[in-house]
Amino acid sequence: xxxxxxxxxxxxxxxxxxxxxxxxxxxxxxxxxxxxxxxxxxxxxxxxxxxxxxxxxxxxxxxxxxxxxxxxxxxxxxxxxxxxxxxxxxxxxxxxxxxxxxxxxxxxxxxxxxxxxxxxxxxxxxxxxxxxxxxxxxxxxxxxxxxxxxxxxxxxxxxxxxxxxxxxxxxxxxxxxxxxxxxxxxxxxxxxxxxxxxxxxxxxxxxxxxxxxxxxxxxxxxxxxxxxxxxxxxxxxxxxxxxxxxxxxxxxxxxxxxxxxxxxxxxxxxxxxxxxxxxxxxxxxxxxxxxxxxxxxxxxxxxxxx
Amino acid sequence: xxxxxxxxxxxxxxxxxxxxxxxxxxxxxxxxxxxxxxxxxxxxxxxxxxxxxxxxxxxxxxxxxxxxxxxxxxxxxxxxxxxxxxxxxxxxxxxxxxxxxxxxxxxxxxxxxxxxxxxxxxxxxxxxxxxxxxxxxxxxxxxxxxxxxxxxxxxxxxxxxxxxxxxxxxxxxxxxxxxxxxxxxxxxxxxxxxxxxxxxxxxxxxxxxxxxxxxxxxxxxxxxxxxxxxxxxxxxxxxxxxxxxxxxxxxxxxxxxxxxxxxxxxxxxxxxxxxxxxxxxxx
Numbered sequence: 277x278x279x280x281x282x283x284x285x286x287x288x289x290x291x292x293x294x295x296x297x298x299x300x301x302x303x304x305x306x307x308x309x310x311x312x313x314x315x316x317x318x319x320x321x322x323x324x325x326x327x328x329x330x331x332x333x334x335x336x337x338x339x340x341x342x343x344x345x346x347x348x349x350x351x352x353x354x355x356x357x358x359x360x361x362x363x364x365x366x367x368x369x370x371x372x373x374x375x376x377x378x379x380x381x382x383x384x385x386x387x388x389x390x391x392x393x394x395x396x397x398x399x400x401x402x403x404x405x406x407x408x409x410x411x412x413x414x415x416x417x418x419x420x421x422x423x424x425x426x427x428x429x430x431x432x433x434x435x436x437x438x439x440x441x442x443x444x445x446x447x448x449x450x451x452x453x454x455x456x457x458x459x460x461x462x463x464x465x466x467x468x469x470x471x472x473x474x475x476x477x478x479x480x481x482x483x484x485x486x487x488x489x490x491x492x493x494x495x496x497x498x499x500x501x502x503x504x505x506x507x508x509x510x511x512x513x514x515x516x517x518x519x520x521x522x523x524x525x526x527x528x529x530x531x532x533x534x535x536x537x538x539x540x541x542x543x544x545x546x547x548x549x550x551x552x553x554x555x556x557x558x559x560x561x562x563x564x565x566x567x568x569x570x571x572x573x574x575x576x577x578x579x580x581x582x
Numbered sequence: 583x584x585x586x587x588x589x590x591x592x593x594x595x596x597x598x599x600x601x602x603x604x605x606x607x608x609x610x611x612x613x614x615x616x617x618x619x620x621x622x623x624x625x626x627x628x629x630x631x632x633x634x635x636x637x638x639x640x641x642x643x644x645x646x647x648x649x650x651x652x653x654x655x656x657x658x659x660x661x662x663x664x665x666x667x668x669x670x671x672x673x674x675x676x677x678x679x680x681x682x683x684x685x686x687x688x689x690x691x692x693x694x695x696x697x698x699x700x701x702x703x704x705x706x707x708x709x710x711x712x713x714x715x716x717x718x719x720x721x722x723x724x725x726x727x728x729x730x731x732x733x734x735x736x737x738x739x740x741x742x743x744x745x746x747x748x749x750x751x752x753x754x755x756x757x758x759x760x761x762x763x764x765x766x767x768x769x770x771x772x773x774x775x776x777x778x779x780x781x782x783x784x785x786x787x788x789x790x791x792x793x794x795x796x797x798x799x800x801x802x803x804x805x806x807x808x809x810x811x812x813x814x815x816x817x818x819x820x821x822x823x824x825x826x827x828x829x830x831x832x833x834x835x836x837x838x839x840x841x842x843x844x845x846x847x848x849x850x851x852x853x854x855x856x857x858x859x860x861x862x863x864x865x
Contacts, residue, residue: 320865328667328864347675348584356671360664366598378587379672419671 277340279304279426279457280325285334287320287481294320295481298334302459302474304425307452309472310461313576317481318461319359322430325459326356339425339457352380355419357412359430359461365404369395369414372403373421380422393417394443408435416444420451427451429460433467445471465572477575484575492571498539499570502552503559505532515551520544525573531559536573584674585681592686596652602690605648610698612640617702621709630806632706633713633721636699637801641725646732646757646794649691653736654749656683657859662746666864680855684737688730695729696722713806720804728797731844735793738851741859757794764792793847796840803836 280302287295295317302308312318323329325336327343327350336343341350363372373386390399393413403411412435419427427448433441448458448471462468468475469489477485477492485492507526515535516524520543525536537548549561596602617635620627657680660666669679699722706713736753743749759767768788776782789795 323667323863323865326667326670328670330861330863348673351671351673354671356668358664358667358671361668361671362660362663362665363668364595364665367595375587375591376672379584379674381583381673415668418668 278302278337279306279339280308280459281337282321282325283335285321285324285336286332287317287324287329288332293481295324295331295478298478298481298483300476300483302457304457305452305455307448307458307471307473308460309468309475310459310478311463311465311468311475311572312461312478313463316463316478316576318463318478319430320481321478322359322428322459322461325428326350326354338428352422353424354426354428355421355424357415357419357427357429357432359434361415363403363406363411363414366402368400368402369406369417370399372414372418376418376421382422384421384423386417389417389420390414392420393447394440409437409440412436413440416447424456426457426459429458431462432460433462433464441467465569469568477572479576485571489568493568498545498563499573500537500539500545500548501560501562501569501573502535502537502549503529503532503561504535504552504556505559506556507533507535507552508555511551511555515548518544518547518551521548522570523574525576532556536569538570538574584678585685588669588674588678588682589686589689592656592683593689596687596690597693602652602694605651606694606698609640609644609648609694610701612644613638613698613702614705616640617706618709627710629706629710629713632710633718633806636702636706636718636721637798637805640698641695641728641801642794642798643761645691645695645725645729646761648694649729649732650736650750650753650757652691653687653733654740654753655746656687656737657740657855658743658746658749659740661744661864670864676859677856680737680741680852680859683740684734684852684855687737688733691729691733692726695726699725717804717806721801724797724800724804728793728800728844731793731797731848734848735851738855741855744862760792760794764795765789790839791843791846793844796843799836800840800844803840 278301280300282298282300285295285298285300286293298321300308310318310321320329324331325338325343327336327347330344338350339353341353343350367375369390370386373384373389377384377386387396387399390396393416395410395413395417398406398410403414406414412432416429416432419429429448433444436444445467448460452458452473472489474486474488475492476483509526512524512526515521515537520539520541522538522540522544524538527534527536535552537544539545539548545563552558613636616638617632619635620631624631657666660669666679670676674682699718703713703718706718736749739752740749743752768785771788772780772782772785776785
């Protein structure tokens with residue numbers, strides 16, 4: 277019996293298939309990171325888990341509840357941080373928590389929940405004075421009301437500064453240690469890799485890779501990421517054809533281009549670095565020992581050669 | 583239980599809105615000014631005449647518009663901002679949200695209409711004397727109930743459509759039809775279907791189903807009969823004079839049918855909103 281289980285979950289909008297044939301199984305106490313680029317279908321999947329969006333086909337079970345027919349019970353057992361959710365601007369943080377406590381019919385103390393999410397100092401301030409990060413902390417505090425069996429978080433780190441992100445990771449880890457199942461989405465590899473027990477990589481609505489960070493990292497020898505300027509597309513096939521290079525993907529950045537190079541063997545690394553540095557101005561070179569970034573680049577790469 | 587918890591929160595949030603308080607002051611001000619009109623037009627007007635002026639543009643026009651303003655955003659506004667996802671992350675069903683929003687906001691508008699009547703009734707008492715308390719109380723309750731029904735219809739429309747602008751547009755169009763065009767549309771349909779000089783039973787039923795008309799008939803039935811006003815032109819000046827009381831005692835039908843009409847509007851829009859909102863994707 278899994279805490280979160282989807283079977284062949286599919287959602288088609290008028291012109292687009294957002295999620296296709298998604299089968300997921302998440303065990304109790306597991307931290308599952310749902311990774312994918314923007315538009316991959318992560319939010320649609322979470323929306324289907326919570327019955328915000330009705331699947332075209334497939335089933336969802338969370339904490340023993342059918343998402344379609346047992347909504348109220350499901351929402352008692354699941355704490356939610358939606359991706360886009362405006363709070364009541366004139367109400368204070370404490371009032372939001374009181375409302376959540378009354379709604380869950382529990383006896384949680386708002387003061388403790390606010391302190392736990394680092395908002396103890398702002399308990400009586402109206403939400404309209406909150407920064408994006410403070411509002412996100414409040415959403416998290418509300419999600420913890422009722423000691424949920426499952427936490428579902430859609431891009432929970434958005435708006436949080438590095439300290440907030442670290443605190444979020446610690447908090448989610450602590451929840452998982454207490455037996456809470458954590459399912460969260462992100463398009464930032466480092467956030468997912470830092471905390472997840474298992475990672476699912478979603479691309480164009482399909483689960484392209486799934487496993488522990490170690491498993492996913494082992495699937496490639498490793499890789500190298502190069503931030504370069506004035507990269508020309510005509511060089512890409514030559515780079516991808518170098519001995520020891522498995523594939524490359526290229527994304528545009530504000531300063532130039534980011535080249536994610538997946539390696540077949542170690543010999544490819546210096547060859548690839550030399551190839552790029554000989555032709556362009558290189559801002560940075562990051563070597564990925566784990567291979568996780570390479571796997572992510574491989575499954576999500578929009579501009580891929582080889 | 584969940585509905586009342588959500589309704590309480592809704593009531594609190596609406597009461598806290600500065601716009602709501604300002605609107606309440608506007609409604610109270612207009613009602614008070616209207617009941618003072620007889621003091622300008624007549625010599626020594628009776629309290630009944632002042633009380634009869636409680637029913638007027640403030641309750642016929644302003645109150646439905648206020649209900650539209652505060653009702654139309656209840657569901658679709660939250661869909662646009664994503665706040666609905668936060669609410670549905672708590673142990674609420676979609677039906678709870680519709681019913682809770684309708685109940686909370688209806689109570690807020692009903693409370694506003696009762697509060698707005700207080701200064702008007704005080705003005706009547708000070709200027710004309712003590713009005714018929716029973717009638718004034720019955721009128722206040724009737725107006726509060728009508729305000730609640732208008733608000734529920736607005737929340738219902740908010741649960742049916744996809745954007746705030748559509749909700750507002752549909753409700754304002756409905757208001758204009760109910761306020762100014764209802765009987766004309768019914769008469770037009772009658773002349774198209776049945777020909778001129780006929781008044782079939784279904785046309786009479788259709789005229790009765792106007793929610794604003796239902797409130798007007800109900801309010802007429804509970805308020806004291808207005809004195810007939812005689813106007814005379816003397817040397818270029820218009821002189822107004824109170825005559826005998828006109829009108830007949832209301833029958834049970836004068837009360838029951840409008841109440842039934844208001845209940846039908848309330849139930850129909852709640853049911854429609856629940857049905858529609860249960861089927862939409864919230865993304």
